[in-house]
Amino acid sequence: xxxxxxxxxxxxxxEGALVLLRCNxxxxxxxxxxxxxxxxxxxxQLLLKYTSAATLVKGINGFEAExxxxxxxxxxxxxxxxxxxxxxxxxxxxDRSDSWGKLQFGAGTQVVVTP
Amino acid sequence: EAEVAxxxxxxxxxxxxxxxxxxxxxxxxxxxxxxxxxLGQGPELLVQFQDESVVDDSQLPKDRFSAERLKGVDSTxxxxxxxxxxxxxxxxxxxxxxxxxAFFGQGTRLTVx
Numbered sequence: 001x002x003x004x005x006x007x008x009x010x011x012x013x014x015e016g017a018l019v020l021l022r023c024n025x026x027x028x029x030x031x032x033x034x035x036x037x038x039x040x041x042x043x044x045q046l047l048l049k050y051t052s053a054a055t056l057v058k059g060i061n062g063f064e065a066e067x068x069x070x071x072x073x074x075x076x077x078x079x080x081x082x083x084x085x086x087x088x089x090x091x092x093x094x095d096r097s098d099s100w101g102k103l104q105f106g107a108g109t110q111v112v113v114t115p
Numbered sequence: 116e117a118e119v120a121x122x123x124x125x126x127x128x129x130x131x132x133x134x135x136x137x138x139x140x141x142x143x144x145x146x147x148x149x150x151x152x153x154l155g156q157g158p159e160l161l162v163q164f165q166d167e168s169v170v171d172d173s174q175l176p177k178d179r180f181s182a183e184r185l186k187g188v189d190s191t192x193x194x195x196x197x198x199x200x201x202x203x204x205x206x207x208x209x210x211x212x213x214x215x216x217a218f219f220g221q222g223t224r225l226t227v228x
Contacts, residue, residue: 032215043119043206043219044158051215090157094215101146101210102171103217105157 002027002093006106014114019063019078021109023091026072032094033074034103035065039087047089050074061085086113117141119220121207127226133195136223140189140209148217149182149192150206158206164190197227 007022025031032051036044048059055067061084065076074091091106120139128134140147145166150158161180163171166187175182179198184190194201204224208217 034216036219041204041222041224043121043221044208045219046216049216101215101217102160102163103148103158103208105159107157108155 002031002095002104004091004093004104004106006089006091006109008109009107010110010112012112012114013081015083016080019076019081019085019111021076021089021091021111023065023074023076023106024072025074025091025093027093027095029095032101033065033067034092034094035059035063035074035076036090036092036105037061037087038090038108044090047076081111081113083113083115086111117218119207119209119218121205121220121223123223124221125224125226127228128197130199130227131196133193134197134225135191135193136205136207136225138190138192138207138220140207141211141218143211144209144214144218145187145212146210146217147184147190148206148208148210149190150208152204152206152222154203161192194225197225199227201225202227 003026005024034049035047048057050067058064090108092103147164149161152158161175162182164184182192204222206222208219210217
C-alpha cells in the first residue's frame with residue numbers, strides 16, 4: 001500500500017520568496033511520484049513527475065522537486081513566488097509495479113502569495 | 116491539445132434525487148478514473164476502469180453509486196439517491212496504457228440541497 005503525507009495544509013509566502021512544499025511518501029516498492037496544481041473550481045494540472053530517471057525533476061512554471069529515497073521525500077520548490085502561484089498543490093504516488101496506475105493523493109497544501 | 120471532457124461543470128440537486136455525470140477521456144486512453152474531492156481534501160478514488168472493465172471500485176458506495184463505461188470510451192457516474200454528504204467535486208481522469216501520469220478533466224461541482 002502506498003500513501004503520501006503533505007506537511008502543512010496552508011503556506012503563506014511573499015512574492016519573490018522561496019516556495020517550499022513538503023511531501024513524504026510511503027511505498028513498499030519504488031514509486032512514481034507526482035505534483036499536481038489545482039486552481040479554484042478547476043481540475044488538476046500536472047506540474048512534474050518522478051519516474052526513476054533523474055532525481056531532480058524540473059516541471060512547468062519554474063517548479064522543481066527532488067526525489068530523496070533515504071528520506072522518502074519529494075519536496076516541491078520554486079525559487080521565486082509569483083502571484084499566479086496561489087493555488088492548491090497535491091502530491092500523489094503511484095506504484096510502478098501496478099499496471100493499473102492507481103494514484104493516491106495527499107491532503108493538499110494551499111499556497112497564498114502576498115505582495 | 117487533447118483534453119478530458121466532463122459535463123456538466125456544475126450541478127445542484129435536491130437530496131433523494133438522481134444525478135449523473137459524464138466523462139469523455141483523451142482518445143486512446145484505456146484507463147479511466149473517477150475521483151471524489153470533498154472541499155479542503157485531496158481526491159479520493161471512487162472507481163477505476165481498464166477499457167470497459169472495472170479494476171477497482173473498493174471505495175465506491177455501491178448502495179447509491181454506479182459507474183459504467185460500456186464501450187470502453189466515455190463513462191457515466193450516477194448517484195441515486197443523492198445525499199447532502201455527496202456534495203463535492205467529481206473528477207474524471209484518464210491515462211494511456213504506457214503512460215505514467217493521469218490527465219484530469221475540469222470536474223463537476225455537485226451541490227446537494
